[in-house]
Amino acid sequence: MRIDLVSIFCDYFAPLQLSLVGKAISSGLVDLGVHDLRDWTHDRHRTVDDTPYGGGAGMVMKPEPWGEVFDALVPADGPTPVLVIPTPAGEPFRQSIAAELAEADWLLFACGRYEGIDARVSEHARTKMQVRELSLGDYVLNGGEVAALAIVEAVVRLIPGVLGNPESLAEESHGSQLNGELEYPVFTKPSTWRGLEVPPVLLSGNHGEVDRWRLEQARRITAERRPDLLQFGE
Ligand code: JF5
Numbered sequence: 001m002r003i004d005l006v007s008i009f010c011d012y013f014a015p016l017q018l019s020l021v022g023k024a025i026s027s028g029l030v031d032l033g034v035h036d037l038r039d040w041t042h043d044r045h046r047t048v049d050d051t052p053y054g055g056g057a058g059m060v061m062k063p064e065p066w067g068e069v070f071d072a073l074v075p076a077d078g079p080t081p082v083l084v085i086p087t088p089a090g091e092p093f094r095q096s097i098a099a100e101l102a103e104a105d106w107l108l109f110a111c112g113r114y115e116g117i118d119a120r121v122s123e124h125a126r127t128k129m130q131v132r133e134l135s136l137g138d139y140v141l142n143g144g145e146v147a148a149l150a151i152v153e154a155v156v157r158l159i160p161g162v163l164g165n166p167e168s169l170a171e172e173s174h175g176s177q178l179n180g181e182l183e184y185p186v187f188t189k190p191s192t193w194r195g196l197e198v199p200p201v202l203l204s205g206n207h208g209e210v211d212r213w214r215l216e217q218a219r220r221i222t223a224e225r226r227p228d229l230l231q232f233g234e
């Protein structure tokens with residue numbers, strides 16, 4: 001998969017060289033490109049923002065540098081990427097969207113700052129490529145970079161060959177998180193730590209009882225923390 005990231009703070013993407021995503025890049029499974037939006041400005045101050053039409057506080061990202069960087073990265077005659085635009089006004093990002101994006105050959109991230117990107121950038125891009133405006137959650141970040149990092153990590157670990165242990169993926173999709181239930185609590189050695197015992201059923205060797213206990217715990221935790229997930233899910 002090819003992944004391009006456009007930003008005015010490219011240093012945010014340094015951590016992508018670490019850990020699992022870093023290995024996916026060094027092994028060639030992921031081809032990562034990071035691009036400074038200011039390289040597509042033409043004025044002395046490399047201006048990327050301007051005041052909002054209609055008034056209001058803050059600044060808006062000018063459309064021209066975005067148009068130029070997309071023209072440079074996406075030739076008119078070739079394949080097109082899925083354009084991902086992180087924004088609190090986007091569709092809520094979730095595991096099923098990560099799975100869809102993991103099927104793409106090419107993702108292009110547009111990381112906005114200030115009050116966002118001139119709305120015509122997304123509108124124009126939709127005439128050339130698939131566009132996904134995605135929200136990580138109901139809170140405001142200073143820019144799209146941190147959201148892009150999270151989305152890249154959620155997507156790259158789903159690319160075949162990236163995760164060391166595909167069983168972990170199978171287990172995830174089986175019950176927890178995505179399929180409407182939170183994960184049950186997990187424990188490892190020692191069996192007693194600072195006066196706290198591991199639930200004895202987990203030491204019993206009775207797999208049927210272990211499975212029942214985990215299901216019950218997952219339901220209890222989901223009911224407490226995410227009752228919205230319990231309303232319908234299977
Ligand atoms: C951003 C305009 C982008 O704050 C976010 C965000 C929150 N959830 N998902 C993304 O992105 C930064 C802020 C304002 C555009």
